Amino acid sequence: MNRTVIVTDSTSDxxxxxxxxxxxxxxxxxxxxxxxxxxxxxxMTPEQFYERLPRSTSLPTTSQPSPVEYMNVYQGIQERxxxxxxxxxxxxxxxxGTYQSAxxxxxxxxxxxxxxxxxxxxxxxxxxxxxxxxxxxxxxxxHRPEEILAQAERLRQSRKLYFLVDTxxxxxxxxxxxKASAFLGTLxxxxxxxxxxxxxxxxxxxxxxxxKKAVARMxxxxxxxxxxxxxxxxxxGHTADPASGEEFLKELAGHFTLEEKVLTNVGPVVGSHVGNxxxxxxxxxx
Numbered sequence: 001m002n003r004t005v006i007v008t009d010s011t012s013d014x015x016x017x018x019x020x021x022x023x024x025x026x027x028x029x030x031x032x033x034x035x036x037x038x039x040x041x042x043x044m045t046p047e048q049f050y051e052r053l054p055r056s057t058s059l060p061t062t063s064q065p066s067p068v069e070y071m072n073v074y075q076g077i078q079e080r081x082x083x084x085x086x087x088x089x090x091x092x093x094x095x096x097g098t099y100q101s102a103x104x105x106x107x108x109x110x111x112x113x114x115x116x117x118x119x120x121x122x123x124x125x126x127x128x129x130x131x132x133x134x135x136x137x138x139x140x141x142x143h144r145p146e147e148i149l150a151q152a153e154r155l156r157q158s159r160k161l162y163f164l165v166d167t168x169x170x171x172x173x174x175x176x177x178x179k180a181s182a183f184l185g186t187l188x189x190x191x192x193x194x195x196x197x198x199x200x201x202x203x204x205x206x207x208x209x210x211x212k213k214a215v216a217r218m219x220x221x222x223x224x225x226x227x228x229x230x231x232x233x234x235x236x237g238h239t240a241d242p243a244s245g246e247e248f249l250k251e252l253a254g255h256f257t258l259e260e261k262v263l264t265n266v267g268p269v270v271g272s273h274v275g276n277x278x279x280x281x282x283x284x285x286x
Contacts, residue, residue, distance in 0.1 A: 003081045004139040004148060007073065007088040009065065009098050010040035012129035013237055013267045022136035027073055029098065029269045032061045038268070046265035050240040050276050059170065060272045064098040070105030074116055085145045086116040089132045089152070092200030093120045117149065122200035125270050126235045126262065127161045127282050159284045160225045162195050162205060162218045163237075166277035193218060215248060215279070219255055222283055226256075229285050235262035237280035239271055244279055252281075259286035 010028040028039040038044040093099040106113040121128030191214035193205040208214040236245035
């Protein structure tokens with residue numbers, strides 16, 4: 001049976017040790033602080049990034065890998081594993097041009113591109129990272145690409161996500177604010193709860209005064225989204241602040257039975273659009 005290889009980009013925020021163990025090929029986006037360029041989670045760790053971000057006089061910028069970079073990755077995989085199938089999962093096309101770069105790379109490979117499937121996750125961070133992880137597990141078990149893609153789609157449709165940001169400043173300046181623009185100019189200590197819609201666009205769910213109340217409200221929203229569900233898998237993305245993630249998991253455990261639990265950093269590229277103090281929570285039924 002021909003091998004199926006899983007590719008993603010660094011905005012999937014999969015813990016590096018997990019990606020390595022599962023054989024996931026991660027293509028990094030680029031982060032720019034002025035003239036300095038860093039490969040996401042390669043040249044700059046989340047810890048380094050969130051320490052530097054508040055001190056930066058200008059907002060960092062980001063750029064997706066070029067089609068040529070993706071083409072080189074795909075060719076390298078095909079040379080290592082002749083006859084393989086490649087499933088390439090990427091951040092929402094509504095938030096980044098990364099997916100389009102991968103699609104163009106596939107077309108540039110002509111005949112060899114027919115063995116590549118590029119997937120628009122319509123999500124961000126571990127909101128699609130968990131799909132990539134499941135795809136890699138299924139690939140390792142020898143499942144056919146069609147089965148893997150079907151399961152990834154089932155997971156995408158069942159997944160619920162919310163993220164809490166300290167400020168909309170970064171989303172606004174980075175142009176990723178989408179349908180959340182109505183929350184601009186809110187009062188001090190108002191914490192916006194955001195999500196990503198079916199089109200892969202960020203939208204505002206509601207605003208809550210104070211972080212503690214916002215965390216409690218997020219849990220209420222999950223309970224509304226998953227009526228009658230007890231056992232869940234959960235991932236919490238934090239901005240180099242694992243204690244905040246652990247605290248949320250402890251709160252959540254009072255309302256659901258937690259099966260798989262993942263704590264992960266919101267990486268530098270995604271972090272450049274949401275800023276320090278963000279808490280992103282992704283839940284899918286166990």
